[in-house]
Amino acid sequence: MHEKNAGQNKGERHLMMQGKLNRGPIEFKSRPAERTGAIMAISTTNVVCVPPTMSICDGVSTMTREGFRRLPITDAGSGQLRGIITVSDIVDFMGGGDRYNLVKNKHQGNFLSAINESLRSIMTEQVMTLRENDDIEDAIDLIVNKRHGGAPIIDDESGVVGMVTEHDLLKALFQGQSLLSVEDVMSGSPRVTNPDCSIAAVAQQMNKYHFRRLPVVSDDVLFGIVTATDIMKYIGSGEVFRKIQSGDVSEVTALPIRSIMTGSLQTTTPEKSINDIAREMVQKRIGAFPVTEDARLIGMITEFDLVRTLASR
Template structure:
């Protein structure tokens, strides 16, 4: 049974399908064993940066082209880190939260005008960073403890020399063995949306509940999964400009999410080992799997879930 959603947007609800087993919460240790001197070995060192003066449109196009969830913004002269743009900031800008005020207020709802404003208008200035002498535990503390998907690594002069993400940590941690299965660590009764829900509505849900992805369910059947990257690619691929007639932001965010879902739907099952799922995520560069049982969606397992679990061993 689904929860009573009377008075709510029909796209905003939890999927109340616990499956056959009693899957209670799993408790994890708060800190793993020390792993010294390995951070730069797992980090991406060829980091693409942009300047805060770059337009939002060009910044999103860069992130889409490179497949990045985050883009450090650096000073043209000194190379010092000045801020960062994440895929969540773009979702926020598209109608999810406070950054959408740039569109509504400063640009009176004109999307074309707003998207040509500079990245500095929506960037995060107080960036959580790591240093090259930090260890993997420090990255785990930041990414898992503070629920950040990744962080720039900066030198003593605040210049970006690397980037470490959930995916990098997962690659470093999944080599070991764990007796846990997907059902032990997955998120239960996930919040879901439906194929006809608008981009604007989904953007609001993602920002409100701090999600980067939502399963899309139609008549209790898993239709697909919509991600923050899908929303960003809608802009970065140029598809959004095909929808513009008046320039009003409403006409580009009213599109149903079924229109922007990309990629083949891949799922996993509750009994599968987390080692196997971690290997699949690393090899396929997939950030999450919907978990199904008897063709029903019962949960979600993400890179974050796996990093948190594997790091606690």
């Protein structure tokens, strides 16, 4: 059964459904990965950095074009790291949190005016970083324990020399063999939304619960999945500007979330091996899979779930 929490609207509910299968105690049968050594060996080194004077619009376009979920902001002269913009910041700006005040208050709801502000107006200045001589254990601590999806790697002059993400860690850790199944490590009872929920309401949910993705359920059937990247692409692709007329933010955030969902729906099953699902995530560059049983959504498994599990070996 699906249950709605008291006071929740139809676009915000928690799916309360457990898997039916009891697969016994969790066991590992794998060789721990070697984790000592330079973090640069597993990082992405072709990092695009932009100046704080770049407009929000151009920054989002850059992230969309390059397929990035985070964008380091560096001083144009010294190259030193000054801040970072993440896809979650863009969701916040679109109505999810404090950055929305830039649109609502300073620009009186005029989205076209607000999006031409500089990136420094919404960037995070206190950036969590790694050093180029750090080890994989340092990245695990930052991503798993401090719950950051990724971080810039800097040199002694605070210049950005790389980026490490959940995806990079998953590639480094999944090589061993484990007896665990998807059901053993997935997040059950996921919070869901519905296809007619507005972009603004979904942005608020993502910001409130610190999610980057939400399953979309209609009449108890999985309709799709909406991600923070979908919201970012809505701006970065220029689609938002084709829909807006008066410039008011409500014109672009009142649309139903179904109108910006992209990509084909890919799911997995609770009995699938985490070795197989990790391989699919790495090869297809998919950050999460909805988990279904008897055509019903029972959970979500993400890169974070797998990294946390594999790092605990």
